[in-house]
Amino acid sequence: MKNILITGGAGFIGSNLALVLVEKGYNVTVLDNLSPQIHGEDAYNNSFLFSRIKNQVEFIKGCVTSKEDWIRSIKSQDVIVHLAAETGTGQSMYEIEKYTSVNIGGTAIMLDLLANTSHSVKKVVIASSRSIYGEGKYWSSELNNVVYPKHRTDEFMAIKDFEVKIDGLSSPLELVATDEDSKIHPSSVYGITKQNQEQMIMTVCPTIGISPVAFRYQNVYGPGQSLSNPYTGILSIFSTLIRNGKEINIFEDGKESRDFVFIDDVVDATILGIEKEEANGHVFNVGTGEAIDVITVANELIKNYKINTEVIISGNYRLGDIRHNFADLTKIKKILGFSPIYNFEKGIKKFTEWVLTQDLIESKYDVSISEMKNKGLFK
Template identity: 35%
Template sequence: MLITGGAGFIGSRLSAALLRDGHRVDVLDVLHPQVHADGEWPADLSPAAGRHRVDVTDLDGVEDVLREVRPDVVVHLAAETGTGQSLTEASRHGRVNVVGTTTLLDAMTRTGHVPQHLLLASSRAVYGEGRWREQGGESFYAPVRGAAELALEHWDPIGPSGPDVPVTPEPQLAGTVEPRPASVYAATKLAQEHLLHAWASAMGVRLSVLRLQNVYGAGQSLANPYTGVLTVFAQEALAGNVLDVYEDGRILRDFVHVSDVVAAFRCALRREASGPLLVDIGSGQPTTLLEVATLIADLAGAPEPVVSGRYRLGDVRAACTDVSAAREQLGWAPETTLRSGADELIGWVRSSRAAHVPTRA
C-alpha cells in the first residue's frame, strides 16, 4: 500500500494503523517546510513504513517509487491545504493538487501498474457556501461571499425572500448538495475527484472518495499558519493570549477527530462493495467558532475569547455534515467527542516543544 503525503498529520496516523492491521505500507512525501519545519521525517511516523522523499509532481520520482513498491492500494493524501493561501498562491495549489494527481496517474500508466483501489482524501470545501434554507421556505444555494460583502459584515447569505427572512445551513451531503467551490483550494480538490473518477472508471479501478470536514487532533503541525483552527487556538490559549474569533463568532464548522478519520479510511479499505464510494466524514455536530474558542480557552485557562469582526477571504460561513450515509455505507461512526478531543489536543500542545505561536493566516 502506498500513501502519498504519508508523512503528514493524517498520513502518519493512518500508516501506523494500517501497519497494525498487517499491511505493508510505503509513504511518499516531499516533507514541505511549511508542514515539516525541520525538513525531517516526523518522529510519529512508524519506522516500519517505507519512506520515499519524492515530490508528487515529479513524474520520474513517482514512477521509480511505483516500480519499486507496486502497490495494490494507493491512498492519495498529498495536497496543499491552505484555503486563504490558495487565493494568493493559486499556481502552487494547482500544481500540487491537480498536476500532482495527474502525475500519479501518468506514473501508473508508464509503469504499467494499475492498483486495485484508489482512495482520495477530499474536502468539505468542495461544497463552497453550500445549500441553505429559508425559515418556512425553500432551499437555495448561497453565492460566494466577496470582499465587499464581508467588509460590510454581511455574514449570512440572503435568501430569495430577502434579508428579513432568517436562513439556516443544510448539512453537506454527497449526492444531495452540489459542489460549488468558493476557493482555489476547493476547486483543486473537486478537480482531484473528477480526475480520479475518470481514470479509475476507464481502468476498472475501484475508487473511494472521503470528503473530510475539519480534522483536528494531537500531531497537527504547530509551525504551519494554515493548520487547523483548533490547533492554532490551543497554542494561543496556552500562551495566555485572548483568542480572536472571526466575523460575528457564528461561523459554523464540523470538527472531526483524526482518530475517527483514520477509522473511516480503514472502513473504506475493508468495504466489500466494488462500486465507487463518495461519502462525507465528520462528527455530525455543527459547532460555532465562538463555542469552540470558549471551550479551548476554558480547558487552557486562558482569557475569554473576543469576537473581532475580522474575516478571511475564501472562508465559507457554514460547513457541517450528516454522518448517516457513512454509517450506512461504511459501518462507521465518529466516537470522539469535541470536548475529549480538545482536551487531548491541549495536553499535547502543552507538552510539545514548540517555541512559538503561529499567526492564523
C-alpha cells in the first residue's frame, strides 16, 4: 500500500504526517482547501505549513464537500487518511451548518463513492477526537463505581461552581483516564460531528471490504500549528497573546485540564495505524495519559518565553466546554506498541523554541470571544 491520500494534508497534523510518509517512501497526495483561518491569506506564498509540502506531494486544491474533488483525489489510492475537518469547539456552536456540512457531509460523500464506484482503497484512517467523550470519566467512592457526569450548566457555572456533578451524590468525584469503552456524549457540535465521522467510517468500511481505523486524538500541539487561528489551540492562542504583551484571561478557575499530545507522537501513532494490520477495525486513544491544567499551561509558556505577562483567572466560561479529560492508553500500547515520547515539559520546550522563530502576528483572539459573547455562549 504505497499510495496514500491525506485529506486536510496541508494542515498541522496532515503536513507533518505527509513529510514523514514521503521520507518513508510513500507516494502522498494531499487534498486541502487551504483555509485562510488556518493558513492566512495567500497560502501559496505565505503559509508555513503549505510551504513544507507543496514540492513534496501531489497537491490537489479542493474541498471535501465537492464530489468532483473526491473523485480526482481517490483515483489510484491505497489508503485514505481523512483529517480534513472544521475544528473549533466554540465556533462549532454557532457555525453549525458549516461544521456539519464539512465534517459529516464530506465524509458521507467519500463513503458513497467508496461504496458505489471502482477504486483501489484498502484502508481508511479517520481522525476522531477526544471531544466525543464530552466530560471525562470519574470514580465515585460513594457509589463505588465509574460515573459519567452530564454537561455542566449555566446555572452552576454562573456562581463559579465549575466542577462536574452527579445528582444525589455529596462526595467529590475522582477524575480517571478515559478509555475507548467510555461513554460517548459530546458537549459541542464539533464533538457530535466527530462522533458521526467515526461511526460512519467504522460502520460502512467493513461492509465494502475496506479496513477502518479511528484515532481519538487528544489536544495536539507542536511546531507548525497555526498561530493565527483564534478559534482553536490554547497553546497557540496564549503564545500569541504573550508575545504581543497582552494579558492572559484564564477561564473558570484555571484548574480545568486537558491531555496535550505532541505532534511527533501523533504522527507516529497514525503511521502505526496505516502500516499495522493489527490496527484494522479498532478505535484508539492518542494522548500522553496525563492531565495538565490551564494554569500550568500559562506558567510553562511564560517561563519558556521569558516574557512577563499578567495572568488573570477571571471566572469567565464558555458554554459547551468540558471540565476535564485525559486518555487511557492501555489499548494502543497493547495492540500497536505505541507509547508517547514527549511529556508536556519536553514538548512545550520544542514548541516555544519554534514559535520564537516565527514572525510576530496580531492576536485575533478578542474577535473570536466577541463572536461567542454575541451568541450568548461566553459568560
